[in-house]
Amino acid sequence: MAFIVGLTGGIASGKSTVSKLLEKRGFAIVDADIAARKVVEPGERAYMDIVEAFGSRVLLEDGTLNRAKLGSIVFQNEEERKKLNAIVHPAVRKKMKDWQEEAIESGKQTVILDIPLLYESKLTHLVEKTIVVFVNEETQLKRLMERNAFTEKEAKSRIASQMPLREKVELADAVIDNNGSIEETETQLDQLIEKWKMKP
């Protein structure tokens, strides 16, 4: 039986940073954001449903999804976001299940499911343990604005579309504090791998 771990946090809290460190150590990563990109490629079912629901205004000239445009719609309006989630999330779950099975078939002993909305979407039954990557509000806002070149208003509307990170910390089996340097994060991660006896 493989050990299935849920890795979550808030937007720009450092999930990808931690999952890269885990990947470097040989762990299998199944990333919900990558699945969510894959299932909206032109021709996919979810792509067609998005065009039907939001119109061709959310497409670029080459026919691919205009993610910036769709983001500006759904992070300002909860109804629109729910509409998008209802189209994309079932396809994401299916894709992630396939990737998890592939990882186990290839002999992986631990599979990390990197899911930003693990708690919001009530997916904890899919995993044995959860890890939350935590940063304080100031760091989160600063890193998000820098990474995506967002205004403060854009960044805040995305943060507000998720469960507050402090509430996620309360629900976690383990917390990695990513306010400091990457090296400090790496040390905490290695201690957790040791504590949980995680084997790639």
Ligand SMILES: CC(C)(COP(=O)(O)OP(=O)(O)OC[C@H]1O[C@@H](n2cnc3c(N)ncnc32)[C@H](O)[C@@H]1O)[C@@H](O)C(=O)NCCC(=O)NCCS
């Ligand atoms: C709206 C979209 C097109 C914006 O794309 P963009 O390239 O700007 O962002 P990206 O997909 O890289 O997401 C960045 C982060 O935003 C947060 N986020 C994304 N979607 C959501 C959502 N529906 N609700 C809350 N937070 C979200 C996550 O923390 C994610 O890691 C895209 O995020 C999307 O399709 N979202 C719906 C699917 C989804 O829920 N994805 C999250 C994991 S399943």
Ligand SMILES: Nc1ncnc2c1ncn2[C@@H]1O[C@H](COP(=O)(O)OP(=O)(O)OP(=O)(O)O)[C@@H](O)[C@H]1O
């Ligand atoms: N310890 C750190 N010190 C400085 N910068 C960091 C640190 N950890 C992450 N970052 C930077 O902060 C930003 C957010 O990190 P990352 O992309 O890993 O977050 P994420 O949780 O995966 O985000 P998302 O939910 O949007 O996918 C990135 O630009 C990353 O390079």
